[in-house]
Each structure stands twice: as structure tokens, then as C-alpha cells.
Amino acid sequence: MKKSPGIDELAGQVAALDLTTSRHADDAAGRLVLEEAVAALRVGNYGVGAVIFDARGEVVLRAGSRVIRPQFRSDGHAEMMALGSLEADHPALVPSTLTLMVSLEPCPMCLARIKLSGIGRVRYLADDYDGGMVHLAGRLPPIFRLLHPDQDIRRADVDPALRELALALFGCNLRALRRAVLARAKGQTTT
Ligand SMILES: [Zn+2]
Numbered sequence: 001m002k003k004s005p006g007i008d009e010l011a012g013q014v015a016a017l018d019l020t021t022s023r024h025a026d027d028a029a030g031r032l033v034l035e036e037a038v039a040a041l042r043v044g045n046y047g048v049g050a051v052i053f054d055a056r057g058e059v060v061l062r063a064g065s066r067v068i069r070p071q072f073r074s075d076g077h078a079e080m081m082a083l084g085s086l087e088a089d090h091p092a093l094v095p096s097t098l099t100l101m102v103s104l105e106p107c108p109m110c111l112a113r114i115k116l117s118g119i120g121r122v123r124y125l126a127d128d129y130d131g132g133m134v135h136l137a138g139r140l141p142p143i144f145r146l147l148h149p150d151q152d153i154r155r156a157d158v159d160p161a162l163r164e165l166a167l168a169l170f171g172c173n174l175r176a177l178r179r180a181v182l183a184r185a186k187g188q189t190t191t
Contacts, residue, residue, distance in 0.1 A: 026156040040064030047169035050078035079110040103166040105132030123156035125166035
């Protein structure tokens with residue numbers, strides 16, 4: 001069986017992405033998001049990254065998963081961290097003018113937060129049919145569905161290589177990280 005690539009190999013693949021002939025609108029932004037996923041993974045968190053951009057495409061802030069390090073926080077998903085920083089550190093920015101890009105399809109918690117935040121656009125690199133909520137957004141309660149009807153939430157326009165890297169980064173160490181989270185809730189530690 002083929003061994004899954006480790007963090008260093010995936011980081012190398014992100015660094016080696018050649019976007020000079022890119023024909024996808026979100027490739028450059030997507031690479032920044034993948035860099036944040038690598039950074040999160042390196043410190044022992046899930047390999048998910050997020051970046052918020054202003055209307056000109058300039059980076060406002062970068063964030064990554066913080067579920068496990070420096071200490072457990074159940075709301076530590078990359079989108080939650082990004083939106084938390086946006087609201088705490090950039091209160092003057094107009095949410096509807098901003099774009100949140102994230103490496104993985106937002107989960108139910110994050111999609112609810114995205115709705116409440118009023119951020120204008122959300123782009124995600126990889127689908128998450130097991131944990132993502134965007135493809136199930138029609139099942140949100142009516143108020144959530146009707147909130148900010150102009151919000152534009154969809155898959156990013158990126159090269160398939162970026163999509164695959166986003167999934168590989170999320171999958172890297174995933175079982176061990178999930179085991180640690182489940183064990184922690186019961187007061188156990190894992191090695
Ligand atoms: Zn989430």
C-alpha cells in the first residue's frame with residue numbers, strides 16, 4: 001500500500017506549486033491558504049488554513065486550525081479563528097466587502113458563524129462530504145438560510161492540484177489527531 005505523504009513532503013509540494021501558467025482565478029490565493037494549513041499541521045493541529053482578503057485581493061489576515069494547540073478549543077477551526085481575528089482586530093472593515101478562503105468545505109459550526117458574520121464571499125478549496133455543510137446549506141434553519149442572501153459561498157476556482165493538496169493536508173495525521181481529541185474528552189491522553 002502506498003504510504004501517505006508526511007508533512008514535509010506536503011509542505012514541499014505546496015512550495016513547489018508552479019502557478020506561472022495558472023488559468024484559475026483563485027490559485028494564488030489558494031496557495032496562501034495551503035501555506036496556513038501546513039503551518040497549522042506543523043504545530044500539531046489539523047491541516048486546515050484560512051485567509052481573509054479585502055476587495056482588492058490584499059491579505060487582511062491569515063489563520064489556521066487551533067483545535068489542539070496551544071490548548072484544546074472546540075471552536076478552533078480555521079474559519080472561526082479567521083473570523084474571530086477579523087472582528088477583534090479589524091472592526092472598521094466592512095464584512096460584505098471581504099472574502100474568506102479556506103482549504104476545506106466549512107462544517108456546520110463554521111457555516112453558521114459565516115452566516116452570522118455577514119462576510120461577503122467564501123471560497124473553499126476541497127469538498128468535505130463527510131463533515132462539510134455547504135453542500136447541505138439548504139437544511140439550515142430558515143433564519144440562517146435567509147440571513148445575508150447576497151453572501152456568495154462556493155468552491156474556489158483552483159487547479160485540481162491545489163484541491164488535492166488541501167485534502168491531503170487535512171488527511172495528514174487526521175486519525176491520530178481525532179483520537180487525541182476523543183481521548184481528551186474522557187480525560188485520557190494519547191501518545
Ligand atoms: Zn468548522
